[in-house]
Every structure is written in structure tokens, then in C-alpha cells.
Amino acid sequence: MDFSLSKKEQLFLQMIREFAEKEVKPLAAEVDESERFPIETVEKMAKLGIMGIPFPVEYGGAGGSNILYTMAVEELSRVCATTGVIVSAHTSLCCAPIMEHGTNEQRAKYLPKLTSGEWIGAFGLTEPNAGTDASAQQTIAVKEGDHYVLNGSKIFITNAGYAHVYIIMAMTDKSKGTKGISAFIVEKDFPGFSVGKKEKKLGIRGSATCELIMENCIVPAENLLGQEGKGFGIAMKTLDGGRIGIASQALGIAQGAMDETVKYVKERKQFGKAIGQFQNTQFQLADLQTKIEAARLLVRQAAYKKDQKEAYSTDAAMCKLFAAETAMEVTTKAVQFHGGYGYTREYPVERMMRDAKITEIYEGTSEVQRMVIAANLLK
């Protein structure tokens, strides 16, 4: 058992950390404040191969591992959670299902454009009445000759409006329940496809979160992803992978808040000494950093198992549950350590606290993660 990073991983960390510090961090506050999608950052990441880390070179990817991918999302989120989720949703929720469930033709057609970052990807499962109960899909797909006609809407779709490709779940046979759900690769310019209203959010405000509307949307039959009726399984497997990405995002947010807090408690003086010299501060920081490190090990374990093609569904649920709750705890306490200043936008910790909350909600709430973990225990 080897817990150390390989030389390659260390070199990657050097690059991604420098990139995050120099290119991403300076924009983070402004991107949050103005709710602006940082498209220029996506272009820079595309050039370096960050939009296609764990995919084979033959499909335009960087040929890297899921470990590298989690390190990227962590380091980006450490300074800007918006940037972290753009990469995570694109990689885990769009590129990955095409790689894992697509035909060779679909991979060849879509992956090079996506993994090179020329195109951005997104994923549409959630509907107004199908959140945690994702089986209650109301979007319908009807096959008519050489194409399907999709009708319905999706909500809370990350990267919507900026994405060129969406993995969309729709019912091809309502009578079969989850076995009647199918997955489709939908391009933004397909007739009948449009992006609806953009949400105004508590956190990750630079990330675009919108409604998708399909009105007699024409999707070529060859864009069915996997087999008809297998969409629910594809969605669940995709979310398993996505959870590792979101756990990495949560981990990054937590570490970012800790970095800021450590800096602050060394500088801030009250009662004649730096607040970091009080044992109350020290003990709390020790507990929090221990949790962050535990979250990091869970994340890397899940990513490692995915790389080794082992079952990782429970590991993904555990790392997301733990990292998300750690992020919420660390950021909330980081604001407390900063006192009144922490509550203002002069310091980044209030943003981190707002950003952390979503990690307990999207790609499966913490409750869903507990369901997954318990189901595995009791099966």
C-alpha cells in the first residue's frame, strides 16, 4: 500500500496549483459577485488539456488517471468552486458516459471536441418533479423512423447555455418505470432544444445553472446512448463517477477555507496575541484539518478504485458524503474564525461557505449518499 503521490502526480500538482493560483484565484471573487461564467478560464484549461484529463489520447484526452482528475478539481475548487464544478460536470457527467456507454462512432464524433475543451458538456436528469426520486421522469422520447422526438424539461442543469452537448434522460416507455428510461446525446442546435431561465443561486454563482426545454426536439436515432431502456442505469453509473468529482470540489473548498483561516489566525490579534495562539483555535483547526485529510484519502481511494476498474459506487458515496459535510463544517467555522470580517466580502470565506452548501445537495444529496452506503451494507 502506497499513499504517496507518484512523481508524475507531484508534477501534475505543481502545474495545476500554479494554474489555479495565477489564473483562477484572481477571478474568483468577481465571477461570484457578477454571476459570470468564466469562459476565458475554460479556454485556458482547454489548451492545457484540463477538460479531458482521464480520457484516452485517441479520443483527444490527456491519457491521465482519475486521481489526476480529482486533484485538478480539488485544486481549482480550492480557489474557485465555480471553476471546479464546470470541470467536474463536463468531465464526469458528459464525457464519461459517452466514453463508457457510447458506440465507437459516438466516441469518435463527440469525445475529441469535448476532451479538447472546444465543446463543453452537460447532463440533464433532474426535473421539477424528479429530483432525488430520479425515476419519476416526465420527459418523453418517442421514436419516429430514424429519429426520436423529445418533449419535456429539465432543471438545475450545470453548464447549461455554454454546453454544446447534453446527456439527456427521457422516458421511451413509461409503462416500464425506470426500465423505460433511455439516455440521449443531444446537441444544443438540435431543432426544438432550448435553454430556459437561469437560476440565481446562493453559491457557485459563476456556474451556469439553467432549465432545458425540449419541444418536439429531434434527436437522430444514432444519438441514443447505450440501449433503449438502459438510461436509468447509465444515469446512476454516471452519478457514481460524478460524486468523486463533487467530493473533490468539496475537498478543495474545505482546504481553501482552511488556508485562509490559517493565514488569518496568525495575523489577527485580540487580547494582545494572535488568535492562533489560543488553544481553542488550535484544537478546532487540528480537528478540521484531520477531517480534510480523511476526506482526501476517501476521495483518492474512490478515484483509485475507478482507475483500477474496481467497483467504487459505495466509495464514491462515502467520499462525497464526508467531503461535503466537511466542507460545510470547515467553511462555517472559517467564517466564525474571521469574525465580523468573515461575514463580509472583503474575505473569501463567506463565498466558500455559500459554495460549500451545494456539495451536500447536487449529484445526490447527503441523504442519498447514506441510502447508497446503507443499501450496500444491508444487501
Place this chain on the structure above:
Amino acid sequence: MKIVVCIKQVPDTTEIKLDPVTGTLIRDGVPSIMNPDDKGGLEFALQLKDQYGAHVTVVTMGPPQAEAILREAYAMGVDRAILLSDRKFGGADTLATSHTIAAALKMLDFDLVITGRQAIDGDTAQVGPQIAEHLDLPQVTYVESLTFDGNKTFTVKKSMEEGYQMVEVDAPCVFTALASGVKPRYMSVRGIVEAYDKEIETWTYDNITVDDKKIGLNGSPTRVFKSFTKGVKAAGQIYEVEPAEAVDIIINKLKEKFII
């Protein structure tokens, strides 16, 4: 076009702290990095590669762990990496170092050699110019930017203390580059993934032709007698005043000490 870039692994001096008692550098745990001016020089070479398809080789002299910056150079896009490593090269001052590197360069086919202006550990700015002298090639130091005519002539902006010079020079030649003139590219993810599968050629004394009296400790006329930290002479005074008033105070102080 063939370009050789000479790079050096240095301790990240921004991370170095001084031992408050002995006044010496605490090197433990200080990360090693590619010298910033060298990285600037590497970026010039890679830009020429992007534009003209140049073949870029990096050369470094150092202990085996200097391999790390050669891997980094691969991840940035170079084509070949050579590590000059031999106990006989050790203990070298700038003169002995430049003899060793020049001897290695003589084994290579190139149109242009780029070094950094100076390394952040020694700050001498001597090795690049010495290499040019040993190779009997024209050199332009303190290069801030450059253009190439696609044939054999470079137009180089050379930084001066006050202003700059524009210099035209034909290949083959040697440039020493400034980090301030260019923003080095990041390593690409694919470059990193593949960097450790690429070959690092290790050249020892036996691979080059050089007079062994000119290299290593034997070839180094420089002797360091003592290293010390400049002592702090006075505690200094702090004034919390408006800028205009501060200027007057500073001018008066300088006059008091007959500095101006």
C-alpha cells in the same frame, strides 16, 4: 532550426528562510524549481518551435535529482533532454561549469543556444556569456524578446539599465534570457502524463571531450571563504504619515547622512 536551452535546478529562494542563530540558509524542505530566467529562455525556444517547428533540446548539469526539471521541460514540450551528471563535474564554479556545458554543446548540432540570464541561487550571470566565449559565438545577453526572420537572422530586444537595445544577430549564436520578458507556458496535462515515459540521456565525463583540469573543483579558480548574512545595523524608524510628508522626511534623512 535546432535550439539548445541550458537550464538549472535551483532552490526556490522565495521559500528559503534564514536560521536566526547561525544566519545560514535553511535548505531543508525547500522545494527545487527550474530557474526562472531559464524557464523564460525555454519559453522563447518553445515559441520558435510553435512558429518554425524548431527542435528543442534541454541540457542541465547537476546531481541525478535535477532530472525533475528535465521532466518538467518535457511536459512543457521539449524534444530531447540531457543530464550532465558526474562526480567530476561537482564543486564547479561558473568557469568550470561553463567549460563542462560548452563541451557538451560541442557534441550537439544547434543554431541557437539559450541560457537564463542568471540563476536565483548564485546570481552571477556569468555562465551564459562564458559558454558563448568558449564556443566562440556571438552573444546577446539580457534578452527580453526576440523575433526570427525564418532564415537565419534574429532581432533581439536587449534590456539595458536605462532603456533597451535592438540587436540583429545571425545564427549560430547565444542568448541569455530574462524571465520578465515572457510568460512561460504551463505544462500540459498530456505532457505531464507522458513526461516520465520519455528518455533522459545522462552524460558523464566520458561522454564529452573536455580537459579535466578545467572542470569540477580543480577547474574552479573561485573559492568561497565564508558565507554570512548582512547584519541589521539599526532598528529603523517607522513614521505613519501622509505620502507628501514622508517624502520630506526621507529627503532630510538622506541629506543628514550626506547620501544626497
